[in-house]
Amino acid sequence: MRTYILNFIKYKDLFIELVIRDIKIKYRNSFLGILWSMINPLLMMIVFSIVFMELFKNDIPNFPVYVLIGRILYQFFSEATSFAMEAVYANGQLINKLYVPKYFFPLTRVLSSFIISFLSLVPLLLVIMPLTGLSYDWINLMIIFPLVYLLLISTGIGLLLSALNVFFSDIKHLYSVLLVILMFLTPIFYPMEIIPEKYAIVLELNPLHIAIEMFRDVIMYGVLPNFDAHLSLIIYSLLFTVIGIIVFGKTQDRFIYKL
Numbered sequence: 001m002r003t004y005i006l007n008f009i010k011y012k013d014l015f016i017e018l019v020i021r022d023i024k025i026k027y028r029n030s031f032l033g034i035l036w037s038m039i040n041p042l043l044m045m046i047v048f049s050i051v052f053m054e055l056f057k058n059d060i061p062n063f064p065v066y067v068l069i070g071r072i073l074y075q076f077f078s079e080a081t082s083f084a085m086e087a088v089y090a091n092g093q094l095i096n097k098l099y100v101p102k103y104f105f106p107l108t109r110v111l112s113s114f115i116i117s118f119l120s121l122v123p124l125l126l127v128i129m130p131l132t133g134l135s136y137d138w139i140n141l142m143i144i145f146p147l148v149y150l151l152l153i154s155t156g157i158g159l160l161l162s163a164l165n166v167f168f169s170d171i172k173h174l175y176s177v178l179l180v181i182l183m184f185l186t187p188i189f190y191p192m193e194i195i196p197e198k199y200a201i202v203l204e205l206n207p208l209h210i211a212i213e214m215f216r217d218v219i220m221y222g223v224l225p226n227f228d229a230h231l232s233l234i235i236y237s238l239l240f241t242v243i244g245i246i247v248f249g250k251t252q253d254r255f256i257y258k259l
Contacts (some may be wrong), residue, residue: 004164007101007235008101008142009094011101012238014100014104015104015107015108018104018105018108018113019098019111019115020109021196022083022108022112023112025115025116026112026116027128028050030137031254039123042123042127042128044067044068044071045064045065045068046115048181050135058110060191061220062132062133062220062230063133063221064167065124065128065129065132065134065219065221066216067093067188067189068124068128069124069212069216069219069220070186070187070188070212072117072120072121072124073117073146073150073187073208073211073212073215074182074183074186074188074208074212075120075218076113076114076117076150076154077119077150077153077154077162077167077208078118078179078182078183079113079114079116079117080082080109080110080114080154080158080253081112081154081157081158081175082109082172082175082179082201083109083110083112083158083165084106084107084109084110084157084158084161084162085106085158085161085162085164085165085171085172085175086162086165086172087105087106087108087158087162088102088106088162088165088166088255089138089162089165089166089169090103090105091105092255095255095256096256098206101161102248102252102255103248105157105162106155106158106159106161106248107155107158108163109158110154110155110158111151114154118147118161120139121143123252125140125219128170130221134219134220137221137222139218139222139223139224140219140222141218142214142218142224142225143218144217145214145230145233146211146212146214146215146225146233148239149211149214149233149234150208150211152190152237152238152240152241153207153211153236153237153240153241155240155241155244156182156237156239156240156241156242156243156244157240157244158244158247159244159247160240160247160248161175162248162259163181163247163248163251163252163255164247166251166255166258167251167254167258178252182206182208185202185203185206185209186203186206186209186212187209187212187213188212189205190206192209192213204248206234207232207233210229210233210236212235213229213234214229
């Protein structure tokens with residue numbers, strides 16, 4: 001861990017450049033570029049309002065906000081971990097030619113996805129909330145907690161997947177299936193109340209579900225996150241981060257033989 005910290009301090013300028021590069025790559029050849037991150041939630045709100053509020057009636061108050069929160073956080077997790085999974089393999093030539101701390105590559109991809117997703121929250125907080133009648137409160141500031149927890153969880157999983165992908169290229173196909181399963185196990189478009197009690201425990205153990213519900217509580221309902229939710233996400237954050245660091249650290253010296 002000490003080596004990671006010292007390398008980060010020494011190569012922090014390179015780290016920042018890699019983050020900027022990853023953001024530029026995502027929006028390469030796009031006319032509006034990063035503005036799409038803020039335009040997309042507004043367009044999606046219109047779609048959700050028409051499709052789910054007019055065509056498919058539901059009893060969830062402020063449904064567009066409810067769905068957008070779930071969609072933005074799920075999209076961040078999905079994109080960050082998938083993007084990080086390819087990081088080491090995609091930068092194989094650079095790794096073979098000069099010394100760069102290898103963990104920089106998955107880490108910068110998670111962070112660039114986090115920045116883009118954070119920008120997606122700007123229209124939600126500044127435009128969509130007032131339009132749907134949600135008021136501002138100091139409790140809204142608590143959104144930092146689910147965001148940080150999800151960032152740490154994504155970082156740990158990203159490190160783990162990026163290491164595994166070097167040795168087992170089929171992992172990306174398996175993970176794409178797991179992401180679909182995770183999407184259906186996360187209440188993005190539906191309320192938790194419709195899930196039969198015998199299956200509810202599976203969803204309650206889902207860290208993405210806990211983070212999304214925490215975010216909804218502080219934005220939509222003005223409710224402080226409960227201790228159990230914090231404790232669960234802290235445990236998941238530590239667990240995935242430690243596993244990711246250990247697996248990545250123990251395998252990184254063998255990357256050169258596979259790249």
